[in-house]
Amino acid sequence: MTQERRHNDGNSIDHYGYEQFQARDGGRLDPRTRELTRERSVLGDAYRLFYRTPVHLVKGRGSHLWDADGVEYLDVYNNVASVGHCHPRVVEAMTRQASELNTHTRYLHENILHYAEDILSTMPDPLDRVMFQCTGSEANDLAVRVAQAYTGGEGVIVTHEAYHGNSALTSKLSPALGTAQDLGLTMRMIPTPDTYRVSVDGIRGSQCDAATFGAWMADRVRDAVADMNRHGIKFAALLADSIFSSDGVYPDPVGYLQPVIDVVHELGGVWIADEVQPGFTRTGDAFWGFERQGIVPDLVTSGKPMANGLPTSLMAARHEILEPFAGSIPYFNTFGGNPVCMAAAQAVLDVMRDEDTMGNSKKVGAVFKAAVEGLKDSHPCIGDVRGAGLYIGCEIVKPGTTDPDQASALDILETLRQNHVLTSVCGRYGNILKLRPPLVFSEDDVDWFMSAFSTTLDSLDK
Template identity: 50%
Template sequence: MTQKPLLNSFNPGNANELDAPTKALIARRQRALGAGYRLFYERPVYAERAEGIWLYGKDGERYLDAYNNVPSVGHCHPRVVEAIAKQAAKLNTHTRYLFDVVIDYAETLLATFPPDLDNVMFTCSGSEATDLALRVARDFTQAEGIIVTRHAYHGTTAAAAEVSPSRGATSPRIRTVGAPDFYRSPDGNVGAQLAEEVARAIDSLKKDGAGFAGLVLDTVFSSDGLCVEPAGFLRDVTDVVRAAGGLLIADEVQGGFGRTGSHMWGFARHGIVPDLVVMGKAMGNGMPIGGVVGKSHLFDKFGKSNRYFNTFAGNPVCCAAALAVLEVIESEQLMANSVAVGNYLRTALADLARPYPQIGDVRGAGLFAGVEFVKDQSTRQPNAAAALACVNALRDKRILISTMGPYGSTLKIRPPLPFTREAVDLLIKSLGECLTQI
């Protein structure tokens, strides 16, 4: 299958079909921001405010957010807002001074990890965190070669983009491997297949003189279409990486912070401990903070030969927000909610899908679900056009989701963690209405 993915994207050429205020704002946006930014949906969403799992337009119309993991504990959560305001009213500057809140957050965050992962370095985003993790891995191994999955996305800096083949980047020091696809290999051992392919990629890097620094994996394989089951399938590839002297870098930007429900971190579902963990997005509930958690001996070596400083990374205001996020996850039992509501969501999706041959698979863990559209059940050929049509039909019903996967054929349902059964019922009702039209 070589088809290019269809993207959930607005075509500026269709602006004349929009209402006057939206059309005017898009024109202003294009003049000021240029062509590099992308809007979702055939009819972009014009949002003015948000609360919990809802976004609100200028006229008070509300949209159910079943997509955004950045406001992981809900849009504008009062506890996070209060933490930001209090700290901003006291002090906010770089980390070359001592602050309680920065250390409080670092200690609280590290307490959610296995003991071997005992240091954290802060960044302003997940992209910067990927960049930093690559630097640490290459410094420690004295090798350049990195392996990623074929449709991975790990960020937008020069180094992160180099390991993001979904954005078209290539490099002689990068090798790509196929992501696990249990739907299309139901009888195969996806873990063993991944380990074998990684072993071949390691040999290729070493033969070409790049050496092997590490394997970077999104622990839920979201950009590759979402592969979360069976839990434990990453153990084989972890052994291969360690035997070859490389580091395992777990990207938890989408799979972390309780997203899968059963565990705080996606890697923990597989019973493994990576060497470095990359975080971002959900970390600050909308505030710009990311980080790399790792084994202290890696950071010790890196610190001896490299000076790392990032003016805004781990600043007190962002750390106050991030600390509040962890407190909310615990106090509101959002991981338990992710399990309960996530199970309810996938059961409802599976029940809904039965009469519709265009749905080939429903999969997920916690509050992360994928619904894969196919042209034919027997060949399992992806149907990106149907998936995208469904996304835009839902948007017109004020339900916000998107697509994912190498072909853009899988619905991406990844709501804030306080999502409710009532919200699932609304999503399922609206999705059912859309399916009858596709």
């Protein structure tokens, strides 16, 4: 999910760090765009618009978008349209079901049963229950309550720049929202598993083996739980996305989460795998992010990539973890799991298999990452390139150092936008380019991106 910061002085700054559109800048926009920015005075100040000059999109196909003037953009940002914008099979499935029936889960319907069984078939056997919501926030909100009911504890651990949702509960577990958002009294943060900057026994994280780097992270969990206990808080769960998307994209070394989940279990907690970012074939190595890491979580949540834009999310669980909650608290989500959302989700899953989005993520992701890495020598502002499949993080630093260079990252972002490439940044310092296109991204798309990226870097070098 996208995360933001807003300093208490009232200036709109976020994790991208760059100055987004400000109402006072409306005067330099074309009349149609300016008219649409009237939304600022209707939707209120909690809304943000990307870019100093906002984009007014009207059409999407695959990994391409068009604005109202017919200008074509390359989409290197949107993971909701996971099988490509406006995929005809998803639109058709949704339309067909919406024309027949759309109602709730208190009546029987085959769509929810079939999708539930199908999505569970993609998970390891112990994960044998699934419940449906409408947003990733709702899924995480529920998962935390389920973990708390199972453990009898309240303490939740997240990473230092995590974003897990916009509900009252999940906002308090989302340090990425910025300092104006109070964090929960019973939550603790552990450091980002920053393999670029953290060294273990003098060895940079990216050079460590999985066991060594995992042991470092596991020790951070031990520290956090010890601090919880010192405050009388019982540990309930570690909530994390296995690619650490908001923290800055840290997928490797593969296997480093095994020592961490072992400690979570040893200390009586459960592992909630927030798969909103790495799930649904994005990493190219596995259907799920946790699967790529070789761990079996206790609870799994997802949302964004699940139904290509229709509000749909899930929480999967081991039955014994779910039972203390489900056996005592009724849960009804009016729209969750309805026949139309389930039809769209099933179409997405079918397309992922039929079009082999996992294979495409792996193949094109490797080409993409190699191409970005290939610019490192000629552009020393590129400090590190990390990623798995079609999720790549590219550190923009002060040449010759690991010091984050937010200003340059923001200039790159805005220049890419002028060059009709849409992307964003992430990480604590807002200096990491977050390259996360729809899963149908092609090698031609990589060429387009690299051409725009080279031009952008060259222009900024001058």
